[in-house]
Amino acid sequence: EVQLVxxxxxxxxxxxxxxxxxxxxxxxxxxAWMSWVRQAPGKGLEWVGRIKRKTDGETTDYAAPVKGRxxxxxxxxxxxxxxxxxxxxxxxxxxxxxxxxxxxxYGDYEVIGAFDIWGQGTxxxxxx
Amino acid sequence: xxxxxxxxxxxxxxPGERATLSCRASHSVSSIYLAWYQQKPGQAxxxxxxxxxxxxxxxxxxxxxxGSGTDFTLTISRLEPExxxxxxxxxYVSSPWTFGQGTKxxxx
Numbered sequence: 001e002v003q004l005v006x007x008x009x010x011x012x013x014x015x016x017x018x019x020x021x022x023x024x025x026x027x028x029x030x031x032a033w034m035s036w037v038r039q040a041p042g043k044g045l046e047w048v049g050r051i052k053r054k055t056d057g058e059t060t061d062y063a064a065p066v067k068g069r070x071x072x073x074x075x076x077x078x079x080x081x082x083x084x085x086x087x088x089x090x091x092x093x094x095x096x097x098x099x100x101x102x103x104x105x106y107g108d109y110e111v112i113g114a115f116d117i118w119g120q121g122t123x124x125x126x127x128x
Numbered sequence: 129x130x131x132x133x134x135x136x137x138x139x140x141x142x143p144g145e146r147a148t149l150s151c152r153a154s155h156s157v158s159s160i161y162l163a164w165y166q167q168k169p170g171q172a173x174x175x176x177x178x179x180x181x182x183x184x185x186x187x188x189x190x191x192x193x194x195g196s197g198t199d200f201t202l203t204i205s206r207l208e209p210e211x212x213x214x215x216x217x218x219x220y221v222s223s224p225w226t227f228g229q230g231t232k233x234x235x236x
Contacts, residue, residue, distance in 0.1 A: 035225075045165075045173065045216055045227040063224045064129075097172055101220070104179065106160070113220025114163035114178035116185075121172055 002026035002117055004098045009122030016088050022081040022098030022119055030054065030076040033101050033112050036083050038094035048083070050101070088126045095121040130155050130219050134228035140236040147204040149231045151217035156197045161221035164193055164202045168213045177202065
């Protein structure tokens with residue numbers, strides 16, 4: 001079964017840190033770009049960032065509100081994606097989803113970006 | 129950053145009616161980089177459409193996507209009770225990948 005299972009959320013004080021984990025199964029994790037998306041209570045979806053596969057340099061990219069505070073890592077040997085979140089602010093309170101961007105082969109090029117696999121989400125609450 | 133603006137914010141319709149949802153981009157987006165999602169309360173979003181018009185696996189054919197450039201549309205031909213939800217568009221042509229703010233389709 002194809003699935004993503006997140007863990008690591010919880011209640012943390014402003015300025016604190018957490019590490020979220022996401023274990024993947026049922027697909028070739030090492031061959032996939034991976035991403036995190038968050039959703040504040042009652043709000044819309046917000047892309048957090050992504051990490052490319054090793055063959056694409058394992059490079060990362062982040063949304064402006066989290067750049068410099070959040071880090072995405074991957075361990076292909078464990079089929080696990082991580083989100084290290086530091087210097088947390090109250091506005092980081094959200095459900096954090098681990099997602100897999102779909103890869104589409106158009107022959108001459110590959111397009112990656114529509115999120116076809118979602119985890120169930122893990123809640124991060126930042127409050128004093 | 130490409131900003132996606134969805135309209136209307138809320139669509140009040142009855143089962144069996146046709147729903148037309150709009151997503152407008154601040155800059156031109158190649159259609160192969162546009163997706164639509166459905167989210168129900170307490171659930172993770174679900175991919176409906178990728179590449180502006182391709183249905184994801186298991187998505188019924190009453191859902192269709194169209195558009196190009198800066199204007200995209202998600203159409204639900206005949207609303208079923210399970211279709212009342214929030215819908216988001218997303219672009220992935222350039223970083224940061226962005227979502228629209230969502231359209232809620234509610235029962236009239």
